[in-house]
Amino acid sequence: MATFRDLVASERPLVLPGAHDAISARLIQRAGFKAYFIGGFPLVGARYCVPDIGLLALGEIGAGIRDTMAASTLPVLVDADNGYGDVKTVVHVINFYERLGAQAVFFEDQVSPKRCGHIAGKQLLDARQMEANIRAAAENLLNPDTFIIARTDAREVYGLDEALRRGERYARAGADGLFIEAPTSVEEMARIGGAFDIPQLANMLEGGRTPMLAPHDLTQLGFRIIIYGISPLMHAVRAMQSVLSSLANGDVSFAGAGAGGGVGFEEYKSIVDFEHWAQIEDRYQPKSNSSPR
Secondary structure, three states: OOOHHHHHHHOOOEEEEEOOOHHHHHHHHHOOOOOEEEOHHHHHHHHHOOOOOOOOOHHHHHHHHHHHHOOOOOOEEEEOOOOOOOHHHHHHHHHHHHHHOOOEEEEEOEOOOOOOOOOOOOOEOOHHHHHHHHHHHHOOOOOOOOEEEEEEOHHHHHOHHHHHHHHHHHHHHOOOEEEEOOOOOHHHHHHHHOOOOOOEEEEOOOOOOOOOOOHHHHHHOOOOEEEEOOHHHHHHHHHHHHHHHHHHOOOOHHHOOOOOOOOOHHHHHHHOOHHHHHHHHHHHOOOOOOOOO
16 A cells, blocks of 8 residues: 555645544545545544644544544544644654554644634744754654654734745755645635645635635645545534434434435444454354353
8 A cells, every 4th residue: 555655746636534533534445535634623523522722632632543543544644733842742742643553744833722723813833943843753753754744824823924934944844745724815825835845735624714625726726735624524413413403303204215314224334344343253253052161
């Protein structure tokens, strides 16, 4: 299987749906994608039902990422927030995710408590601290192929010019790719997409500040990596709301034949590998016997 670094080099573009839990990671793989993304916003919402405003850190988020990664063999890009401290915690975080099998990580330049890039009220690290964080991560990898993306949230806080300046500095510090978060127009996105020689990431977030564009259009603007990080979660939540609203009113038509709603029972069993585990049980589990042994 191609590595994340290989895919960045070969795909035009590399499209990464967001997984918020194990079953969504499995569905992404079954849909034929070549890699995927685990972001903090959907993971903390799905697993802990809290907003992405810095309430949780590596212990809670890392546990969710571990469980999500266990359901897929695809290369994954992991959201490592701001590294939860200084250069030593940044190295600890990237090594932690490398040990889990993550092939790509991004760090951002927000001050804790950090928050989703499309929520107001962010504060940023001094650019020198972020440069030090990226340099420390790049020079202390367990796997030299691990792909490091540097994210800056400077667009909202200081404007696009400062975001581009920070991008240049983070690239010189050792980032393999850049993620300039929350541009507000196609014109801004075109300027970002043409500003750097290294791969750039576009974040397509439904309801966010950035225009929602198709992968082809983003490729034309100069982006190589594209994440649709919250779309599976948002639509799963809507589906659950619909079923629960009907059930609360005594309506079970959602379960009827041809209703067009949920997956069938047999299809669900296939998704969670029921047959694989049934075969192991049949092959190895001793059959019940009334005679003592």
